[in-house]
Amino acid sequence: MASILRHHASTSAIRPLRPSICSRSSLRSRGYVTATPTTHAGDESHHPQDGSLEDFPAEPDDSESPPPPPSSHSLPAEWARRVHERKRRRNLVAMFQDMGSTQTRETTFQAFHTLNRAVSPSELTISALMAAGAHMGHSRVRTRPAFLPYVYGRRANMDIIDMDQTLAMLRRAASFLTMLTEKGGSVLWVGTDVDGVKKAARKASERVGKYSYHIADRWIPGIFTNAGSLLGTEIMNGDYLPDAAVFLNPRPNLGALRECNVAMVPTIGIVDSDTDPRIVTYAIPANDESVRTVELIAGVLSVAAREGVRRADLEQARAEQMEGQMEQAAAAMERDSIV
Amino acid sequence: PASPNFFSAREAYYAILYEMEDLLKLVNRRLEEAAVLPPPKDIARSIRMARPAWLSVMEFREVLNFRMGVAMRKRLIAVLDELASLTGVAQYAGMVDLYQGVSARIAGFGRLKNETSAGSRQQYAKLDQYGRSYGHGARKTSTARVWMIATDPTLPTARPFEPPIPISPPPSSGPLLTTTILVNSMPLATYFTQVYDREMIIRPLRVTGLLGAFNIFALVQGGGTTGQADAVANGLARAIMGHAPQMKGVLSQAGLLHRDPRVVERKKTGRAKAREGYTWVKR
Numbered sequence: 317m318a319s320i321l322r323h324h325a326s327t328s329a330i331r332p333l334r335p336s337i338c339s340r341s342s343l344r345s346r347g348y349v350t351a352t353p354t355t356h357a358g359d360e361s362h363h364p365q366d367g368s369l370e371d372f373p374a375e376p377d378d379s380e381s382p383p384p385p386p387s388s389h390s391l392p393a394e395w396a397r398r399v400h401e402r403k404r405r406r407n408l409v410a411m412f413q414d415m416g417s418t419q420t421r422e423t424t425f426q427a428f429h430t431l432n433r434a435v436s437p438s439e440l441t442i443s444a445l446m447a448a449g450a451h452m453g454h455s456r457v458r459t460r461p462a463f464l465p466y467v468y469g470r471r472a473n474m475d476i477i478d479m480d481q482t483l484a485m486l487r488r489a490a491s492f493l494t495m496l497t498e499k500g501g502s503v504l505w506v507g508t509d510v511d512g513v514k515k516a517a518r519k520a521s522e523r524v525g526k527y528s529y530h531i532a533d534r535w536i537p538g539i540f541t542n543a544g545s546l547l548g549t550e551i552m553n554g555d556y557l558p559d560a561a562v563f564l565n566p567r568p569n570l571g572a573l574r575e576c577n578v579a580m581v582p583t584i585g586i587v588d589s590d591t592d593p594r595i596v597t598y599a600i601p602a603n604d605e606s607v608r609t610v611e612l613i614a615g616v617l618s619v620a621a622r623e624g625v626r627r628a629d630l631e632q633a634r635a636e637q638m639e640g641q642m643e644q645a646a647a648a649m650e651r652d653s654i655v
Numbered sequence: 656p657a658s659p660n661f662f663s664a665r666e667a668y669y670a671i672l673y674e675m676e677d678l679l680k681l682v683n684r685r686l687e688e689a690a691v692l693p694p695p696k697d698i699a700r701s702i703r704m705a706r707p708a709w710l711s712v713m714e715f716r717e718v719l720n721f722r723m724g725v726a727m728r729k730r731l732i733a734v735l736d737e738l739a740s741l742t743g744v745a746q747y748a749g750m751v752d753l754y755q756g757v758s759a760r761i762a763g764f765g766r767l768k769n770e771t772s773a774g775s776r777q778q779y780a781k782l783d784q785y786g787r788s789y790g791h792g793a794r795k796t797s798t799a800r801v802w803m804i805a806t807d808p809t810l811p812t813a814r815p816f817e818p819p820i821p822i823s824p825p826p827s828s829g830p831l832l833t834t835t836i837l838v839n840s841m842p843l844a845t846y847f848t849q850v851y852d853r854e855m856i857i858r859p860l861r862v863t864g865l866l867g868a869f870n871i872f873a874l875v876q877g878g879g880t881t882g883q884a885d886a887v888a889n890g891l892a893r894a895i896m897g898h899a900p901q902m903k904g905v906l907s908q909a910g911l912l913h914r915d916p917r918v919v920e921r922k923k924t925g926r927a928k929a930r931e932g933y934t935w936v937k938r
Contacts, residue, residue, distance in 0.1 A: 394695050395694060399690045518673075529660070546664050
């Protein structure tokens with residue numbers, strides 16, 4: 317394992333000069349409407365911004381449109397004063413934003429980036445894994461003997477997981493998922509017990525989109541083996557099982573893993589040093605107790621699965637185009653032969 | 656399978672839950688960008704008090720057509736409460752479109768009232784066809800059933816009601832109204848000879864200032880004198896709630912709505928009584 321101890325540099329951020337939560341450019345890029353900043357600090361006129369219509373789409377940033385008419389139900393004085401003060405402060409910040417540090421909220425690492433900004437398997441680095449704390453295992457007392465091949469060493473009485481192997485195995489699992497979804501397979505993402513893990517499972521499933529399912533909260537026992545009574549008998553006619561299951565924390569879901577084995581569904585799982593890596597088909601040795609690690613790995617796997625879906629769609633589009641061309645050629649030939 | 660929540664075996668529930676969570680995020684964002692959050696304390700309090708009554712577990716099961724657990728409902732209600740409070744903020748702030756849109760969506764899960772419900776969840780007994788309210792009280796091993804009827808239905812203390820069966824008007828008793836109390840068909844003074852017991856029974860009426868406004872009929876059984884008196888008082892307080900629910904604060908502060916849970920402690924082995932031990936012998 318390369319001795320990269322500079323992982324702290326990617327996470328520690330120099331505090332920006334001003335909080336950039338409400339910088340005009342950042343808000344606009346996210347589709348929010350911002351009040352036009354004024355040069356006067358004491359701006360008296362403001363209009364309460366109405367929400368938008370039926371589907372609540374994000375309003376386009378058209379600050380040139382006329383302000384909405386003042387509603388009949390006006391704010392109480394104290395509240396109106398506070399709203400005005402907040403807007404004034406935001407405008408002030410927006411005014412000076414560009415003169416401040418170049419390190420802003422956009423450019424520095426934020427806690428939600430591991431969940432929302434997923435990286436692809438080829439872009440993932442060992443330093444990113446270590447920054448998320450993926451290398452931290454348990455004490456030797458808790459380490460399973462079957463996990464020892466993946467342990468790099470010991471530090472402060474804690475086993476350190478070998479990140480070289482982790483990265484390789486993660487990439488292998490990712491390429492498996494890509495091939496699976498390229499052939500039209502479905503993936504089930506399982507994340508239970510911890511809020512962050514549940515969110516990661518749901519986010520991963522949404523990122524892949526098509527043919528992707530997730531279980532947050534609880535694996536109902538028998539969902540594979542007793543599907544007829546739990547999910548309805550009509551689904552037994554079709555092929556309802558997913559083609560792969562990704563367990564973001566396999567240790568509390570041993571029953572689920574057993575069901576997957578019985579149903580012959582290949583499994584991918586993040587195994588920590590206190591778990592036997594043989595319970596899953598494709599093990600990813602990493603720290604499953606760190607929410608950031610789980611988010612990172614779920615993000616990588618979901619990006620890989622999404623890539624497979626993208627390739628499949630591309631292939632299908634190409635095939636349809638070819639078919640269309642061939643039909644045209646055949647029709648042309650027929651016309652020629654008739655003539 | 657079409658839905659991403661298919662393997663959770665609770666598709667309908669998660670569909671609604673996630674929809675509500677996303678709506679909550681959206682409303683939060685809109686209110687943040689309008690700078691109206693957080694609202695001042697008094698407005699926040701009045702919004703919180705106007706929390707609507709959501710559907711019960713049974714009603715949810717009928718609506719969603721599958722078995723929903725109490726914990727599942729609790730999680731959904733937490734999100735709905737948050738949505739309701741933000742909707743209240745939007746309403747106060749004049750963001751009419753947002754308020755109406757979100758209210759329309761969450762209205763299906765409960766009644767969105769504007770008046771303060773003030774935590775009055777208990778269904779108080781209605782008046783029956785003769786205008787009587789009923790209360791049940793207990794103390795130690797005594798149980799009491801108490802019926803109350805207004806001495807003069809025209810008084811404001813009597814809750815107005817429409818009798819389906821026409822009742823003859825009560826005899827006008829003059830300027831001074833008196834409460835007649837019958838316990839097990841006997842006058843109060845005959846049944847409860849001790850002044851202390853009689854005062855215990857009248858205490859709910861004294862505390863609420865309703866002496867003379869109601870006539871009371873009670874059936875009590877079990878236990879001894881004091882237990883029966885306290886049981887009648889407890890039942891009487893609950894019967895008052897049927898006629899005058901606004902007295903809840905006064906009565907509960909006086910402790911009259913509380914059913915005293917103290918009972919005689921059982922005797923234990925190795926002891927003479929519940930606590931008393933046998934005489935200690937040195938050898």
